Amino acid sequence: MTFTPESEQNRYMVLSLHHRFLPLRHVLVLIGAAGFAWLGAPAPAQEPARVAVAPFASKSPSPPLPKSETVALRRAALPGPFPSEVLHILDGDTFEARVRVWFGQEITTLVRIRGIDAPELKGRCGDELRGAMASRDALAKLLASGSVMLRDVNLDKYGGRVVASVEVRGTGPGEDVSATMIASGWARPYGGGKREAWCPLVPAPRG
Numbered sequence: 238m239t240f241t242p243e244s245e246q247n248r249y250m251v252l253s254l255h256h257r258f259l260p261l262r263h264v265l266v267l268i269g270a271a272g273f274a275w276l277g278a279p280a281p282a283q284e285p286a287r288v289a290v291a292p293f294a295s296k297s298p299s300p301p302l303p304k305s306e307t308v309a310l311r312r313a314a315l316p317g318p319f320p321s322e323v324l325h326i327l328d329g330d331t332f333e334a335r336v337r338v339w340f341g342q343e344i345t346t347l348v349r350i351r352g353i354d355a356p357e358l359k360g361r362c363g364d365e366l367r368g369a370m371a372s373r374d375a376l377a378k379l380l381a382s383g384s385v386m387l388r389d390v391n392l393d394k395y396g397g398r399v400v401a402s403v404e405v406r407g408t409g410p411g412e413d414v415s416a417t418m419i420a421s422g423w424a425r426p427y428g429g430g431k432r433e434a435w436c437p438l439v440p441a442p443r444g
């Protein structure tokens with residue numbers, strides 16, 4: 238049997254009308270049968286044409302991951318190393334960087350240095366403010382001494398920043414920023430939880 242453009246067009250019209258006007262399927266089957274008879278072919282059985290559905294065309298969305306798996310994904314660390322360009326120093330334990338995550342792919346994010354806590358510029362006393370400025374300047378000098386690499390990068394509990402181990406590479410072995418800041422007295426060890434106060438305790442008012 239030879240198919241001509243006209244016969245293919247007729248067949249296409251029959252199938253299109255069938256899916257557009259499903260209540261008239263029996264009438265359309267008869268029209269299709271007449272078309273095949275006109276071409277000299279045996280008429281097909283009186284069954285409505287079926288449209289194959291791809292396996293991925295499911296109407297129901299994929300079920301969400303269990304909460305435990307979602308938390309695990311958020312806590313999973315990216316080992317790195319990730320070359321980073323320091324853009325701005327916020328204080329002695331946080332800076333802004335442009336991080337190269339892939340070839341030609343960079344992101345700009347705040348980086349919280351893992352394992353340390355430095356005084357805050359919004360400190361509660363003058364001692365903390367002065368310590369915060371000195372700590373910030375020390376970190377800026379340290380990060381400018383070589384190329385900066387991030388390792389073991391995690392999402393921070395605060396949105397918009399990550400927690401990472403930071404390393405400065407110069408002509409020699411890489412220098413761990415956390416260890417250097419602690420050894421120099423510009424920061425304290427910090428493992429999470431409540432931060433220790435940088436100001437002397439202020440007596441509560443009486444009466």
